[in-house]
Amino acid sequence: MPDTTLMALKAAGARVRAEGSLIEAGVDTAILKRCALVLRDAGMYPVFMTAVHTEAGFMLCYQFALWDSPCRVLVSTPAKNDGRAVSLTPLFPGLQWHEREARDMFGIIFENHPDLRPLLLCDEDRDLQPLRKDPARLKTPEQLTRAEHTDPDEQAP
Numbered sequence: 001m002p003d004t005t006l007m008a009l010k011a012a013g014a015r016v017r018a019e020g021s022l023i024e025a026g027v028d029t030a031i032l033k034r035c036a037l038v039l040r041d042a043g044m045y046p047v048f049m050t051a052v053h054t055e056a057g058f059m060l061c062y063q064f065a066l067w068d069s070p071c072r073v074l075v076s077t078p079a080k081n082d083g084r085a086v087s088l089t090p091l092f093p094g095l096q097w098h099e100r101e102a103r104d105m106f107g108i109i110f111e112n113h114p115d116l117r118p119l120l121l122c123d124e125d126r127d128l129q130p131l132r133k134d135p136a137r138l139k140t141p142e143q144l145t146r147a148e149h150t151d152p153d154e155q156a157p
Contacts, residue, residue, distance in 0.1 A: 005042040012038055014075075023073045029086065032060075032077045036088050039064045039073060046088070047072075049098040051079070051106045053131065055138040058108055060085055079108055087113040105131040 012034045014025040027035045044064040052059045058079040079085040087110035089096045099110045100119035107129040
């Protein structure tokens with residue numbers, strides 16, 4: 001990824017960490033669309049989007065890639081406290097199904113989404129939200145971050 005794109009992400013307000021061809025960008029809800037525009041203008045496309053239910057609420061996770069480079073950008077942002085999120089479908093029409101799936105599985109409502117009807121669940125199960133966790137089993141976002149690699153032969157203390 002060109003340095004100009006990394007600088008543009010930082011200028012948009014993203015907290016960026018680069019490690020080889022993998023870039024992690026933490027963004028606040030208010031700047032998600034702005035950062036997505038930076039990536040789109042750099043020729044990147046979304047590979048997938050999902051959500052994670054944590055103690056703090058829902059984290060939305062996006063992966064972007066380039067056609068001609070092994071570069072990947074992982075973008076994470078919290079959903080709003082009321083379970084709503086900005087839809088990126090107007091920028092990337094291919095995200096429509098991913099956002100509909102997150103609506104079915106987690107109950108996240110994507111603002112300005114063109115078609116939030118159920119994708120996987122039948123209409124009478126619209127409010128089932130099977131991937132929401134039991135409150136007693138929720139973890140903090142810090143507990144879910146990438147652990148340092150350890151030797152698989154090493155014994156745990």
